[in-house]
Amino acid sequence: MVPTPGQALERLEAGNARYAEGHPTSPHFQTASQRQRAVEGQEPFATILACADSRVPPELVFDQSCGELFVVRTAGHAVTPVVTGSVEYALTELGVPLVLVLGHSGCGAVKATLDEMSSPSLRLTPGLAAVVECVRPGLEPLSSRGDLTGDALVATAVRANVAAALRRLRDASSTVREYEQAGRVRLVGAEYGIGTGRVTLLDPRE
Numbered sequence: 001m002v003p004t005p006g007q008a009l010e011r012l013e014a015g016n017a018r019y020a021e022g023h024p025t026s027p028h029f030q031t032a033s034q035r036q037r038a039v040e041g042q043e044p045f046a047t048i049l050a051c052a053d054s055r056v057p058p059e060l061v062f063d064q065s066c067g068e069l070f071v072v073r074t075a076g077h078a079v080t081p082v083v084t085g086s087v088e089y090a091l092t093e094l095g096v097p098l099v100l101v102l103g104h105s106g107c108g109a110v111k112a113t114l115d116e117m118s119s120p121s122l123r124l125t126p127g128l129a130a131v132v133e134c135v136r137p138g139l140e141p142l143s144s145r146g147d148l149t150g151d152a153l154v155a156t157a158v159r160a161n162v163a164a165a166l167r168r169l170r171d172a173s174s175t176v177r178e179y180e181q182a183g184r185v186r187l188v189g190a191e192y193g194i195g196t197g198r199v200t201l202l203d204p205r206e
């Protein structure tokens, strides 16, 4: 049975609590019969749009098994048209009731974008430049915040990048907007603390 958005979020929060406390319970292997059932199809209960950073694997962080999360990952969870399409697939074909955008502390893509904003260089490869161009609009409002520097700037930018990804998904996809307005899906932003293992939900007004 498909959970409600609230139930899906509770499952993620409970899984992260198990993970952060060092007591995960979800198996990361499948028996032959489980594999056979998986052939029939998939029923993930949440979509996670996360950074590709190797320290932020959603199945581990939320203590979930194979088949439970529909995961989309790019550097800095940059929202490209293909990412938007992947989220639309999760909504329309899989009926996923929750989309969680997961930023994380010390994000390299966010730092690279901040660096490029403060001292533009031509050293980025075309692909990396595309990541920076995708992340940059969400961070530009911070360039007028002279009070923010160093780690505080990165921390604020990580949260701004999550908020921007949520906005971009809504702006780019009438399907996302319609499903959200109809209450068929909930979009939430969150931040993973690499040092703590904990996921913190972000205030949607930020």
Ligand SMILES: [Zn+2]
Residues within 6 Å of the ligand: 051, 052, 053, 075, 076, 077, 104, 106, 107, 108, 109, 110
């Ligand atoms: Zn990252």
